[in-house]
Ligand code: SF4
């Protein structure tokens with residue numbers, strides 16, 4: 061290669077970097093992240109409804125916050141929509157039966173997170189009788205509306221599981237001026253939000269109008285990545301009904317859907333470390349959550365079902381499936397024709413942030429947006445090698461962290477040193493692990509680092 065070729069490459073690279081820099085300045089993309097393959101195989105598949113399984117396993121923890129206490133016992137009969145778990149703690153969300161049938165067990169059972177949680181096991185009767193308490197909520201002020209949303213059991217349906225009534229209860233010292241509806245859906249494979257936009261766009265608009273009034277905001281942005289042109293078109297058309305609502309086309313770059321990245325990309329506001337979107341005047345809600353609010357206010361049916369993307373190279377018939385909460389993973393995969401290859405890895409959630417499952421005898425919970433199954437050859441199982449100090453993990457980190465040093469100090473067991481690296485700012489997006497040529501287990505070590513810091517502080 062001659063020197064002129066080298067100069068040309070260097071010039072091309074510079075132009076590329078300049079372009080990225082300009083886009084950052086123009087607030088179109090955030091710093092860092094990773095260009096992951098999209099693999100939205102199920103995007104154009106209409107949602108199919110799965111029938112009632114023989115039994116459901118409904119855990120008493122399906123959200124961030126305090127677990128619920130079961131309100132039913134073995135031998136009780138239950139109906140669809142009946143309250144079966146609640147907590148008097150503020151950060152929690154009630155849990156309802158998704159089926160009619162008989163409670164056959166209330167005991168600690170394996171949870172998708174890998175630990176045991178008190179779970180209500182219900183043998184279904186197939187009748188799907190609806191409980192008499194299920195009726196559209198009556199409310200006459202904001203407090204009552206938030207209480208109704210709490211009673212619906214709604215939590216963030218994008219995968220976070222944070223109780224919605226808490227998110228919507230804005231402290232008196234905070235002022236919100238913007239609602240962002242998150243339709244970015246940046247993880248590979250998952251198309252649950254996309255299908256909601258394509259199938260229930262009017263509900264999304266209905267939910268937006270309710271939230272605009274509740275939050276008293278003058279501006280609503282619906283953020284969608286540019287790999288979903290049909291969704292952008294659909295909501296842009298409906299958004300013409302109000303000058304206050306705009307659809308924003310976002311650059312497809314992982315983790316565009318993470319709250320901090322989304323707020324920055326759309327408003328240019330930076331959320332300081334340890335702070336929330338509401339600290340910069342923004343509430344972020346997932347499209348499915350917004351849509352659910354409209355549906356709940358019409359019907360009064362609490363959160364008992366959700367759409368799950370079932371995909372991965374080992375699944376025979378990938379699909380978007382409407383699943384009753386508590387349905388066992390094995391039943392969901394069987395509904396999709398089972399596996400046509402030997403399964404090596406099953407994930408709840410996407411390949412970047414999902415949680416590996418070691419049993420199919422756990423169940424779909426409120427924040428399960430995807431179930432993925434892969435054969436051995438689809439899974440990157442190279443062993444870790446030594447860090448070559450290439451800095452790629454640092455460049456990929458959208459939170460400006462230094463994953464290689466966190467990893468180093470976790471291995472050394474040095475929690476005092478870890479404090480310097482703002483470990484708790486990590487959103488566990490996995491971008492650092494994805495780009496690491498040495499296959500370092502960076503996200504795992506960051507989770508360990510958080511645990512070590514908690515332990516060191518005695519919390
Ligand atoms: S350190 Fe955390 S936030 Fe940064 S890239 Fe890694 S997982 Fe994402």
Ligand code: SF4
Nearest residue numbers: 447448450451453496
């Ligand atoms: S990307 Fe991997 S190899 Fe490169 S500095 Fe980070 S940890 Fe080390």
